[in-house]
Amino acid sequence: MIKKLLVFATFCSLLLTSLHSFGQESSTKVDMAEVMRSNGKIYVVVAVIAIIFIGLVIFLITIDRKVSRLEKQMDETK
């Protein structure tokens, strides 16, 4: 169990570290959200989105577990 979790954690951290492995030079004059990025506030939005997504996922997990419990009950009453 712990071993599995460790493997999963390693996988996640590998995914996240891959984010840092590439940068990009901006050589064009097209308007992008540079101000938004430079003052750092975009991270707040990303955090809010991530929290909402995690909240929905936790809800989905509880539903999943409830269905598992019902399946167990159904099999036991046969």
Place this chain on the structure above:
Amino acid sequence: MQNFFKIQLAFGLEWWKFLAIALVLYALIGGLLIDVPALPILHETIRNLYYHVTQWFGMMIILFVSVWHSIRYLSNFKMHHDFVAAEAANIGIYMGILGIVTGSVWAKFTWGAWWVSDAKLNGAAITLLIYFAYLILRNSMDEEQKRARVAAVYNIFAFVMLIIFLMVLPRLTDSLHPGNGGNPGFGGYDLDNTMKLIFYPAVIGWTLLGVWLMQVCLRIRTLNHKLLIKQFK
């Protein structure tokens, strides 16, 4: 192979469910923070590639699962395949609706209109209508075996129409939508390697999330079915 997808990682949940969470989180966080190519008209909306386009990719994969199980049903007449086909179609259509609504928002702020009469857009709308008809057809029949058989045959027709309306016809005419009008690829922007690094994991993540929702719906449907059988015993 089937057991491989049933290996539980934690909380009694299969490993691919955690993969789904990780990949979608990666798409949400990475997709918003990583630098994207600076292009006129598109600006930051190019990031919609990770959210709008992935819904359509997920929809196609899940609707393929649906039609695959419809074919399986027609070859061995096991109710399980009909259930999978129905729930996969449900989730696929749901992702399609999300895709068309997000596409409409994207179009408003890049092309200047919520909807344009375009081969790709109209094709997407027709595809969704064909699949709505699939749901209505299912609900119009009470007898289980008959419903399963008619729905399976219609589902094959619907999937062929999806391929024609989303993949073939838009490529034969000019279209505002990228990847059409004789161009089989994504057009210019998918060639950017940093975007691919988010885009492909995002496709897998959103698809797996759809499969997860589908699996929960399927289990509830199976439970209902078992309960019904028990009541008549």
